Amino acid sequence: MAYTSHTSSYYAASANNKVDRPALQGAHETDVCVIGAGYTGISTALFLLEHGFRVTVLEAAKVGFGASGRNGGQIVNSYSRDIDVIERTLGAEQARMLGEMAFEGARIIRERVAKYQIQCDLKDGGVFAAVTDKQMSHLEGQKKLWERYGHTQMQLLDAKAIREVVNTDLYVGGSLDMSGGHIHPLNLVLGEADAVESLGGVIHEQSRVTRVDQGAKAVVHTEQGQVTADFVVVAGNAYIGDLMPQLSAKSMPCGTQVITTEPLGEELAKSLLPQDYCVEDCNYLLDYYRLSADKRMIFGGGVVYGARDPADVEALVRPNLIKTFPQLKDVKIDYAWTGNFLLTLSRLPQVGRLGSNIYYSQGCSGHGVTYTHLAGKILSEAIRGQAERFDAFATLPHYPFPGGRMLRVPFTAMGALYYSLRDKLGW
Structure with missing residues (x-):
């Protein structure tokens, strides 16, 4: 099996923790299997462990390999589309619920850093x-x-x-x-991963998920093992590939x-x-x-x-x-x-459930550092049976990009060029 390391970034070079976690081997059972060890997956795992769940995290490469370990490291409030857009398009009640959560992610980060003494240059x-x-x-x-x-x-x-x-x-x-x-974004997620393990959570790196069998108990497969779980959380975001085509179709x-x-x-x-x-x-x-x-x-x-x-x-x-x-x-x-x-086309996160027990959150659209920490909390709430805040996101409408998967790149680039020209001309 090929080994995938972090990209050659300043963050990887200055990471606090360079340990390798073992790949999944054989058959295992757990309460919740999380796919992806970035902010969304690790945040969800940590909230669930704090409430007594058994959690196994499967990561295709390294903890924080994707956006969580490569981003600009900026704590920015709200969403990629601000609350006034939600007010205009979805109404006052949904805007109220999402608006109440718009500043929560930053608080969660600071609480995590303080509680688990994470050294991430905050x-x-x-x-x-x-x-x-x-x-x-x-x-x-x-x-x-x-x-x-x-x-x-x-x-x-x-x-x-x-x-x-x-x-x-x-x-x-x-x-x-x-x-x-x-913050130092990679050191933040590495510190949160350490916290997951301190509470009994299990993280397997170099364990790319190849398929998920749905059912009353889901079975998550990798090349060398499988995990049977009551619940699955899909947290691959831009690195999910074709694992869940129904998720990649609208992002x-x-x-x-x-x-x-x-x-x-x-x-x-x-x-x-x-x-x-x-x-x-x-x-x-x-x-x-x-x-x-x-x-x-x-x-x-x-x-x-x-x-x-x-x-x-x-x-x-x-x-x-x-x-x-x-x-x-x-x-x-x-x-x-x-x-x-x-x-995402709407620039708002996509949150939902596939079947009865596979949950997902994706599509932060550039506002991921704070939102993903909030996502971990609302996903954990939904798994624990408290779905009101989860539903506020899950009911957001989402649409495919114009032109489908073949033409979404050139069409979106054309739109971006238009707005870039507006910036330069001061329109």
């Missing part, structure tokens, strides 16, 4: 940066919207104030959310790129981001960046539809880094990688 404070006056107007509306749902930790930044937190001339203003922040893997500089030194790093907040701009194809614990600039952006690996990640991302911070024009790039997230 820092408070996230900035949304406006490139245009129209984007600044959107941030003003977002602040009022979030306050209606009880979130009062956002403050607006005018042109002078944003220069005090981001040393660039690009932005006309922004907002600061102190309940946002940033599309997309790639985003990240580069990491050489260490900048304390003085230069502090001159760029004096308060050590993370930043994302408000463009449709946005840039996002922050400092690592050892004072590197981690800078990401761009989307490759269909999740193809670009030939030269640095060439794609570095121009935007230099545009944002001309001070870094001669800096060396030590790491460059791509990672996949799962996009």
Whole structure:
């Protein structure tokens, strides 16, 4: 059986825990079998273990191999489509329920870090940066919207104030959310996996699931073993492949790129981001960046539809880094990688159940760090028989991409180009 390691990223190079967990061998039984050891799967497993369930997690590669171990490391509240979109399209009651949960993921992360003493370089404070006056107007509306749902930790930044937190001339203003922040994403999920095992959970790496037999008790098969379980949680997201065609039909893997500089030194790093907040701009194809614990600039952006690996990640991302911070024009790039997230047409997560006992959550559409931690909680609630919050997500309508699986990539890329042009022209 081929061994799959982490991608060559800064996160993998600086991971706290590089242990290999054994592949599944033989036949086993458990209460819940979780497919995928990223944030969704590990979060679900941890909540279930805290309520006394037996849990086995099967991972095709390594814990945090996918988006959970490759993302920008930013704690961002709400969903990829904000609560006002839910209000307009689905009505006040569903918006109320989803709005009440929109800020819960960030709290869950901080609770996990504190409870299990996870070393993941947690820092408070996230900035949304406006490139245009129209984007600044959107941030003003977002602040009022979030306050209606009880979130009062956002403050607006005018042109002078944003220069005090981001040393660039690009932005006309922004907002600061102190309940946002940033983490070393791979160390977060590795710490949560350690917590799973501390509570008696079992994690098998290098254990790709080949099929799931449905029934009163489901049977989950790998190349070398099987797990019989009362419940199954499918948490593969963009890395699920064709395991569940009914799930992949209404979603599309997309790639985003990240580069990491050489260490900048304390003085230069502090001159760029004096308060050590993370930043994302408000463009449709946005840039996002922050400092690592050892004072590197981690800078990401761009989307490759269909999740193809670009030939030269640095060439794609570095121009935007230099545009944002001309001070870094001669800096060396030590790491460059791509990672996949799962996009839905609605940009809202897809949550549901197949048959009576196979649960799933997927399609964070770029807002996965916080949502996946919430997803683990609502999936565990549903398995425990408390389905109200699960149902609020499960009843969201979802649609196939125009053109089907053959044409979804070019059609979506055309749409993205349109919105990118709008950003550049300030429409």
